[in-house]
Amino acid sequence: MPEMIYDGRYVMIAFWNRRIQSGLLTENPEHDKELKTIRKEIRDRVKKKFAGSLAIRMVDSGSCNACEAECNALSNPYYDLERLGIYFVASPRHADVMLLSGLMTFNMTPHVLDAYEQMPEPKWVISMGDCPVMQAPFEKTFAVNAPAEEHLPIAHHIPGCPPSPKEIIEGLLVFLRKM
Amino acid sequence: MKRLIARYAKEYATHFEIVTVWDNAVQKEELPLEDPHIRTLSRTHPAAIWFERKMHDDFGIVIEDAFDNRPLVAQERFPKGIHPMQKNFRETDIAYADYRPYKYEAIGGDGVFEVAVGPIHAGIIEPGHFQFSQAGEDILHQEVRHFYKYRAIEKMLEGKTLFEAKPIIERISGNESLAYQLCWRDIVLQATQSELPENNRKYHALLLELERTIHHLTDLGFIPNDAGFGAALAYASKLSEEARRQMQVLTGHRFGFGAVDFDTHMLDVEVMAHYLERLEEAVVFFESWISDIPSLWDRFDTTGILKKDKAVKYDTVGVVARASGLALDRRDTPFYQAHGFEIQRETGGDVSARFKLRLAEVKNALVMMRSFMVASCEAVTPGCVEDGEYFAFSESSIGELFMSVELKEGVIERFFVRDPSFMNWQALHLMMPGNIIADFPLINKSCDLSYAGNDL
Numbered sequence: 001m002p003e004m005i006y007d008g009r010y011v012m013i014a015f016w017n018r019r020i021q022s023g024l025l026t027e028n029p030e031h032d033k034e035l036k037t038i039r040k041e042i043r044d045r046v047k048k049k050f051a052g053s054l055a056i057r058m059v060d061s062g063s064c065n066a067c068e069a070e071c072n073a074l075s076n077p078y079y080d081l082e083r084l085g086i087y088f089v090a091s092p093r094h095a096d097v098m099l100l101s102g103l104m105t106f107n108m109t110p111h112v113l114d115a116y117e118q119m120p121e122p123k124w125v126i127s128m129g130d131c132p133v134m135q136a137p138f139e140k141t142f143a144v145n146a147p148a149e150e151h152l153p154i155a156h157h158i159p160g161c162p163p164s165p166k167e168i169i170e171g172l173l174v175f176l177r178k179m
Numbered sequence: 180m181k182r183l184i185a186r187y188a189k190e191y192a193t194h195f196e197i198v199t200v201w202d203n204a205v206q207k208e209e210l211p212l213e214d215p216h217i218r219t220l221s222r223t224h225p226a227a228i229w230f231e232r233k234m235h236d237d238f239g240i241v242i243e244d245a246f247d248n249r250p251l252v253a254q255e256r257f258p259k260g261i262h263p264m265q266k267n268f269r270e271t272d273i274a275y276a277d278y279r280p281y282k283y284e285a286i287g288g289d290g291v292f293e294v295a296v297g298p299i300h301a302g303i304i305e306p307g308h309f310q311f312s313q314a315g316e317d318i319l320h321q322e323v324r325h326f327y328k329y330r331a332i333e334k335m336l337e338g339k340t341l342f343e344a345k346p347i348i349e350r351i352s353g354n355e356s357l358a359y360q361l362c363w364r365d366i367v368l369q370a371t372q373s374e375l376p377e378n379n380r381k382y383h384a385l386l387l388e389l390e391r392t393i394h395h396l397t398d399l400g401f402i403p404n405d406a407g408f409g410a411a412l413a414y415a416s417k418l419s420e421e422a423r424r425q426m427q428v429l430t431g432h433r434f435g436f437g438a439v440d441f442d443t444h445m446l447d448v449e450v451m452a453h454y455l456e457r458l459e460e461a462v463v464f465f466e467s468w469i470s471d472i473p474s475l476w477d478r479f480d481t482t483g484i485l486k487k488d489k490a491v492k493y494d495t496v497g498v499v500a501r502a503s504g505l506a507l508d509r510r511d512t513p514f515y516q517a518h519g520f521e522i523q524r525e526t527g528g529d530v531s532a533r534f535k536l537r538l539a540e541v542k543n544a545l546v547m548m549r550s551f552m553v554a555s556c557e558a559v560t561p562g563c564v565e566d567g568e569y570f571a572f573s574e575s576s577i578g579e580l581f582m583s584v585e586l587k588e589g590v591i592e593r594f595f596v597r598d599p600s601f602m603n604w605q606a607l608h609l610m611m612p613g614n615i616i617a618d619f620p621l622i623n624k625s626c627d628l629s630y631a632g633n634d635l
Contacts (some may be wrong), residue, residue, distance in 0.1 A: 011472070025417060056225065062330055064350045064352055069397070071303045076416035103330055106257070137347050139347075141330065142331060143331035162353070
């Protein structure tokens with residue numbers, strides 16, 4: 001590469017050159033066609049029910065942080081979840097869906113219930129990972145209140161330890177179909 | 180000055196034992212079961228206070244002369260008078276007690292106000308609470324309050340064999356799974372008096388460096404993102420996704436859960452070498468690009484400084500300690516040095532230093548990973564597990580991890596682990612004065628500590 005890219009003026013140009021060369025990374029995980037129809041489904045259903053976008057509030061009720069890492073991965077260029085009209089939002093008051101990971105610890109349970117209270121109707125809870133359904137290797141202790149379904153109405157569950165980004169997308173699509 | 184590594188209690192039939200682990204010694208002290216008292220170490224080692232507050236919550240041991248006697252793990256609605264680590268506590272369900280407010284550290288004065296942040300945060304991150312005392316935008320003081328994710332891991336593991344405990348140990352902190360697994364491995368090796376062939380050690384070290392690479396790359400994206408430079412996140416999150424996929428190729432799992440065992444493993448050296456080549460090229464570009472964004476470094480430089488003397492005083496470890504000039508790294512051994520390890524250090528102690536340190540450690544990990552590649556490692560059958568007390572250390576992507584297991588009749592009598600985050604969380608508030616609250620996410624992310632590993 002030419003020396004000039006180390007000059008501040010050219011550094012963003014070098015970046016964009018590289019960006020153009022690498023092309024589009026985003027994968028439509030294996031089932032392009034299915035995704036296309038589902039996107040139409042989402043558009044139609046989400047348009048009617050959610051005015052065009054599905055807003056998710058992720059709540060960790062005592063996970064190992066792997067579920068959160070995979071949810072963050074949903075925003076990387078390989079998955080780019082937002083192109084499906086699905087967004088992670090900062091407040092439960094902006095959310096249609098709570099995506100719940102973790103073991104519902106004794107110390108977190110009241111806060112999870114608070115967050116659920118704050119969500120406007122209609123609202124749904126999707127649990128993710130093996131923790132909220134007590135399928136992970138962790139065992140029941142006095143500090144663990146899972147399974148989550150004893151505390152919240154769970155509309156759908158996405159299994160895995162942790163579920164991969166692809167499995168999370170597929171799980172969300174199954175949920176949207178179920179609604 | 181001696182460095183405090185850990186301090187914890189063990190209950191025996193006739194007495195409590197307080198174990199204090201220093202970098203050059205292990206001290207043990209006996210206390211009676213009735214009315215146990217111990218003197219605080221927090222006057223000289225401030226980071227002893229969380230260990231001691233935890234000891235009180237867990238066992239009911241009273242800490243004398245402490246500047247802070249508030250509960251740590253037991254939160255507002257935790258039942259009073261319960262000390263769950265005592266051997267005679269066997270409940271699996273406890274009832275919520277009446278709400279008892281927690282008295283946060285706060286600074287008073289005209290116009291000074293408090294900002295409460297958490298436990299649920301705006302982003303996709305773990306829960307914890309931060310309480311700020313503010314004068315306008317300026318942070319006067321911050322208190323870190325955690326243990327929302329407290330799962331009682333130590334209690335959960337009692338009565339299990341080392342092998343039964345493994346699936347839980349590797350899931351204590353998802354970002355540091357390999358580091359936890361390496362501590363577990365070293366404890367199994369000690370307890371069975373077994374040796375591991377060189378190739379197996381190299382294979383495990385390779386996985387640990389790959390885990391570090393994934394974690395650092397993630398941060399190299401998220402730190403600039405918290406300063407408003409999203410392009411870096413797009414680029415680095417692509418690299419961390421690719422590294423995670425490489426972990427899947429090597430171990431069959433994106434986080435390497437279940438990766439460290441005593442079985443035989445094959446490695447496609449050519450595929451791995453090719454991957455490392457591509458990664459190196461991308462990292463070299465990333466560095467030249469990111470180094471030349473002045474508005475970004477304007478946010479990084481002098482933000483969230485931890486001075487070297489404070490880093491020492493608070494017994495910090497890992498990335499935080501090394502970015503403040505300390506030469507602390509559990510990999511600083513002949514084994515690692517023979518494979519290209521060079522301790523990385525910065526002196527600034529600010530966000531810049533922690534960012535640059537991560538970049539330097541990724542580059543050093545690349546050198547080591549090349550050297551650690553082995554085509555295969557052989558199966559080993561560890562011998563019989565012998566009772567006793569075992570200590571192990573590893574260097575996770577956050578810092579020094581310490582694990583101690585006491586085995587009795589072949590099962591775990593006491594499990595204790597000190598995540599590097601447990602030390603570094605206690606130093607976070609030192610980085611705050613002189614900064615504005617809007618820079619808090621940036622400072623916090625530059626340390627990227629674990630909540631799950633801290634809370635247990």
